[in-house]
Amino acid sequence: MSKVVYIDAGHGKYTPGKRSPSGIMEEREWFFNDEVAKAFKKELESYKGVKVVRVDDVTGKRDVPLGERTGAANKAKADLYLSFHHNAYQSKWGNHGGTETFYHAGSATGKKLAQAVQDAAMKAYGLTDRGIKTANLHITRETSMPAVLLEGGFMDSNVDIKKLRDKKVLQEAGRLVAGAVAKFLGLSKGSGQKPVEPPKTDEKPTKKSNATIAKEVIAGKWGDGATRKKRLTDAGYNYNTIQSLVNKQLGSGSTSKPKPTPSKPKEVKVGSKVKIKSGAKNYSRTSTAIPAKWKNKNLTVQQVGKDDVLIKEVYSWVKKSDLVGGTSSASTNTSKPKPKTIKKGSKVTIKNSAKFYATGQSIPSKYKGKSFTVQQVGKNKYLLKELYSWVKKSDVQ
Numbered sequence: 001m002s003k004v005v006y007i008d009a010g011h012g013k014y015t016p017g018k019r020s021p022s023g024i025m026e027e028r029e030w031f032f033n034d035e036v037a038k039a040f041k042k043e044l045e046s047y048k049g050v051k052v053v054r055v056d057d058v059t060g061k062r063d064v065p066l067g068e069r070t071g072a073a074n075k076a077k078a079d080l081y082l083s084f085h086h087n088a089y090q091s092k093w094g095n096h097g098g099t100e101t102f103y104h105a106g107s108a109t110g111k112k113l114a115q116a117v118q119d120a121a122m123k124a125y126g127l128t129d130r131g132i133k134t135a136n137l138h139i140t141r142e143t144s145m146p147a148v149l150l151e152g153g154f155m156d157s158n159v160d161i162k163k164l165r166d167k168k169v170l171q172e173a174g175r176l177v178a179g180a181v182a183k184f185l186g187l188s189k190g191s192g193q194k195p196v197e198p199p200k201t202d203e204k205p206t207k208k209s210n211a212t213i214a215k216e217v218i219a220g221k222w223g224d225g226a227t228r229k230k231r232l233t234d235a236g237y238n239y240n241t242i243q244s245l246v247n248k249q250l251g252s253g254s255t256s257k258p259k260p261t262p263s264k265p266k267e268v269k270v271g272s273k274v275k276i277k278s279g280a281k282n283y284s285r286t287s288t289a290i291p292a293k294w295k296n297k298n299l300t301v302q303q304v305g306k307d308d309v310l311i312k313e314v315y316s317w318v319k320k321s322d323l324v325g326g327t328s329s330a331s332t333n334t335s336k337p338k339p340k341t342i343k344k345g346s347k348v349t350i351k352n353s354a355k356f357y358a359t360g361q362s363i364p365s366k367y368k369g370k371s372f373t374v375q376q377v378g379k380n381k382y383l384l385k386e387l388y389s390w391v392k393k394s395d396v397q
């Protein structure tokens with residue numbers, strides 16, 4: 001069930017009176033309200049199953065009549081209505097000030113919502129707590145859903161204006177109030193900026209079988225690590241059950257048919273022809289840079305070490321990882337440039353330069369430089385057993 005929240009940013013840019021005594025255009029009330037409303041909308045929409053509608057004119061040009069606002073919210077059967085404002089006392093500078101939230105007298109839900117909004121706003125503005133109040137306001141009176149009107153602070157207060165001039169405070173107010181509203185509505189956080197499409201949930205989510213979900217997990221549809229855990233839990237699945245099914249499916253190899261290993265990986269041996277990759281930097285046993293003239297040239301292996309070889313023509317040791325096969329005169333060695341074949345069971349190390357899993361989440365740095373077991377080989381990625389996560393081939397060595 002999706003929730004709909006209607007909001008507005010008070011008045012319009014050109015509404016008479018609604019401004020700080022400074023006379024600055026940007027200190028008209030709408031600008032303060034708009035900043036809070038924008039942050040609120042952005043934050044609340046990072047939760048799942050909620051739509052936020054700005055019922056006022058987002059450009060601030062038109063001061064949408066109040067009846068039009070409440071009429072639209074009622075017609076849409078919105079779940080909540082919030083109106084963001086900033087206050088004025090006598091439109092001249094003074095030392096009054098504070099934050100207050102209005103609700104409609106007699107509305108128990110409105111009162112509860114008002115308190116939640118007030119508490120959140122208090123944290124952001126850090127001004128005097130004027131508490132929650134009832135007043136005969138059009139917005140709270142004419143709406144058929146719980147509705148509140150927040151007065152974040154006074155535009156004509158010497159104290160409050162300092163906070164109001166700080167966009168970070170206004171944005172924080174929007175965010176924290178959104179958090180409070182999300183809690184009020186029982187929403188759970190979405191995946192945020194997700195490169196991975198979350199599994200589609202329609203109005204009435206039909207629960208899939210655990211086995212199906214396990215397959216989706218293996219396919220990377222549920223993301224990685226903590227994100228995956230959260231998503232599965234939010235969707236009503238038992239994380240551990242799914243995870244053990246994943247292990248079983250992977251272990252039995254039912255989903256992963258290891259391709260028959262072609263020929264043995266090419267061994268670099270004495271006499272092999274190799275080329276130094278153009279990306280190679282230093283020799284292996286000294287920190288001397290490899291001159292460009294030696295790169296991409298057919299060279300001969302004179303001696304083979306554990307991780308490096310001595311190149312005859314250069315008379316220097318070069319890392320095996322910096323080599324590709326060259327063309328050989330010897331018939332035994334017409335090699336393809338494949339220094340290493342990684343297959344199921346291989347140990348690979350996640351490069352320090354690796355940033356994201358194949359599914360888009362960032363790889364925690366604690367995993368970098370560590371060795372993991374390949375559980376499944378994809379086209380451009382490996383499933384690493386210990387992480388249950390897909391990592392791009394280019395990010396391992």
Ligand SMILES: [Zn+2]
Pocket residue numbers: 010011018029085086087
């Ligand atoms: Zn106002």
